[in-house]
Amino acid sequence: MGTLQHIQHQISALNDLIKINNDRIAGYNKAADSTDDMGLKTIFASYADQSRGYVNELNDYVHQLGGSPADGTTLSGKFYHAWIDVKATFTKKDNHSILSDCEYGEDVAKGNYRKALDDKELIWEDEKVVALLNDHLSGLKIAHDAVKALRDDIKDV
Numbered sequence: 001m002g003t004l005q006h007i008q009h010q011i012s013a014l015n016d017l018i019k020i021n022n023d024r025i026a027g028y029n030k031a032a033d034s035t036d037d038m039g040l041k042t043i044f045a046s047y048a049d050q051s052r053g054y055v056n057e058l059n060d061y062v063h064q065l066g067g068s069p070a071d072g073t074t075l076s077g078k079f080y081h082a083w084i085d086v087k088a089t090f091t092k093k094d095n096h097s098i099l100s101d102c103e104y105g106e107d108v109a110k111g112n113y114r115k116a117l118d119d120k121e122l123i124w125e126d127e128k129v130v131a132l133l134n135d136h137l138s139g140l141k142i143a144h145d146a147v148k149a150l151r152d153d154i155k156d157v
Helices: 003-034 038-064 075-090 095-118 127-156
Strands: none
Touching (some): 038 095, 038 127, 095 127
């Protein structure tokens, strides 16, 4: 792979992560709108803010590589959010199901970060990018575990 192709591959991978974070923001905004629980609304807002910060950091690296940052969401994220809307039309949206949907979203985000870090063709030459992606992944794991614990606590009640 030539240098230009390598840089384009890195830009593409970072843009995919930007889109995943945009999916996450949309998901948490939808979750906040779907509950009356002020505690959950606050948690959901903090995770949406977390992803906004991640997007800003990823945008900086895309610019450093000479690329244009993505500004949308993934196609699969659009389908997923549409499915959630359809499902909500036919079923009662309780906090347990909202948290289950959020946990699923966290699994998808973590998987995409792991894929970017494990991609053998993506040789991240800048250790700061690797550290940043690992930091994001760590934050996503913490969020996932917190959401899962909240969901499980509601199920046990």
